[in-house]
Amino acid sequence: MIEPVVAEVTVPVSTTEAFVGFTAQMGEWWDPMLTPEPATFTGISIDPEGPVASVHGDDEFVWGRVMKWDPIGHYTQELWLDHPEDEATVLDVRFTEGPEGTLVRLVHSGWVPGTEEVREKFTHWGELLERYAAHVS
Template identity: 80%
Template sequence: MSSTPDLAPIVAEVIVPVSTTSAFVGFTAQMGEWWDPMLSPEPPTFTGISIDPNGPVASVHGDEEYTWGRVMKWDPIGHYTQEFWLGHPADEATVLDVRFTDAPGGTLVRVVHSGWAEGSEEIREKYTRWGDLLDRYAAHVS
């Protein structure tokens, strides 16, 4: 973990009024339903997101898929982790770690986007809106 503020992990949280399992399914299997199409390789043709629990994560655009991640951990009881390279080269992948824990009124969903390397400050700046994405996610699962 970096101590440089420009490379620190990006953290966002939201509480959703559903069980941890429903929150996990909403975040993973239904990601394409709440993801902002503007954050895809070709917004006008975006039709969803494909996640293989044992492999790639990709934006779906009609018959085309653009891989931008790989699942590292798939635990429907409360933990999802993937390599993440949307908008930057796969060999410079970062890590998206999402935890789902019981909370008053539902489930706390905590996203930690880490693994930023020296020189990735400009790319990192594009990913500081996880809170906005979590708002879309929360509206979807609520």
């Protein structure tokens, strides 16, 4: 196995607010440059029991599927953004209450030999979490 990509940030909100900011409001902090068509990006649609998709006007590009939806502190999804669905990786995000707010720990795993080049495209989670933190703070 190839090492997962791990990123963390602490945000000054409750775990529930952090969860909602990460999931329901993802389209507000996600970098449009990380979508299939940045110029037409209008948001992200997440079905707690199904697909995760970039929204581009009337079009949606499905690039994931929710695996776990627990607003008290845990979100997991399959992810195949920029790689085939049958080579899906796993995005696991945990929200833990702490003295400074909520620690958000993201682990992007499931990389197998031969996916090193694709993995390199996903080493910017720290930057995305900074965008997320600015949004929820």
